[in-house]
Amino acid sequence: MATRLSAYQDAFARALLAPDAAGDDPQVAALTSQPGFAVYRNTVMKGCIDALAANYPAVARLVGDEWFRAAAAVFARESLPSHPTLLDYGEGFAGFLSAFPRALELPYLAGVARLDRLWSEAHVAADAPLLDPALLAALAPREMAPLRLRLHPAARWQWFDEAPIYSIWSRSRDGDGTIGELDWRGEGALLTRPFADVRHRPIGRAGVAFLDACADGERIEGAALAALEIEPGADLAALVHQLLDAGAFSAVESGAHEESCP
């Protein structure tokens, strides 16, 4: 049976998000009628919306402050934070935007939100050393083939088939806010944290396939085949060099064991 304190907290929590929801708890009904109750309502919503604005800056810049805060308020009412580390708040925001009626005319918005989210994940991921490219460069292709590349904890990537999401996102996030001319085709993005800060670059379909295969535990030869399958003419040496240069890997491991090499 609920205690009086827990019944009070149930009713108070409901009333924070829905003005008419004080329900049958007379103690909370006597509070919601006071001007001060709005301070709690406003603070909770402002805390959620500010966190979403901080975590989705490219989305906020594309749609403008008023549009963003209105959409964030709808999201927050549906999905309060599940824990207090607000750096992590808004995991479902991209999915929410893809179904949000007011965003139907902006079909690229969910993809931009997805990249903001990957940036946040890369930002707070565990620290790890970077794989020294010289370790791979010293190997002949047949020595390399059975090894596995361990992904850096901060590495994130995504392919977008429908639109140049990476260009839109990076220009909104880092540029002066103008999107400019776009070549309307699919694009991939790679986010890494090689030193202190998160960095990003465009990446082709072959690179995405290679990274997906590494994440699935494939050996280098398997990852290379996956890349060639999606893009038969891919320059594998250049591709691996690009990924190493970005800081996508933390170690190379022998295919047979989980041990790090050397």
Add this chain to the structure above:
Amino acid sequence: MMPISAGLGLKPQHFAEARDCAAAGLWFEVHPENYMVDGGPRLASLEAIRREHPLSLHGVALSLAADADPDPRHLDRLAALVQRLEPALVSEHLAWSTWQGAYRPDLLPVPRTAAALARIVANIGRAQERLRRPIALENPSHYLRFGQQEYGEVEFLVEIARRSGCALLLDVNNVFVSANSLGDDAARTIEAVPGELVAEIHLAGHSADPVHGERLLVDSHDAPVAAAVWRLYERLIGRIGPRPTLIERDDNIPAFADLMAERQRAHDLLVASMPLAKAA
């Protein structure tokens, strides 16, 4: 031990200046929830600052006044951060925020009943056991009248401290804001707090509610400390002696130098309240 000097709430935009600032007795305070991450530059910056200055962890989310045990995952993450950063003080609020699996970013009130008191004391006990140290408990701002209460505010805080062994973090601005909302006398409230329980003092700015104006002041931390709050603070440390004192600022953040100027004012008042300064 916290230095008996003035500190500053640390904001990410001031990391480099904070690390390099050599002001005597300077310490910093952060909300640990903002650093509960696996790694990355934010945590690295805080660790670099911690190597140069004492640090206090001021939690906003243990939800000690909820009628539920503190979330063990949150407590574990806080304990890990305490172990990593070795803060001079860990503090929390007499409030609730996490309830039924959802976090509300605010410090929500409870009626001051014997049942609530028992639950809060038990929750503080769990937290202190997990952290292996006593915490300090802050008085939140009040905006609502609960009718006849079983305990007065200070009486409630003192009884919690007595039963749980926690100290108090006295937020002078919160007392001022609460007194304004509820028609109490802020000076009398502050007079009633036993000095030996006070481990830290908070000073912050407030703002008038956009709808109700000055009748409803909001603990918004978006402005300099108000003149009336400075006067209450002077009376407080005149009575109980100097205590570690924090300037809090969480919104509308000015330049680091502006915050340091405000912090210097608290520092000067603290030095003036030292027994030796009085004797001289």
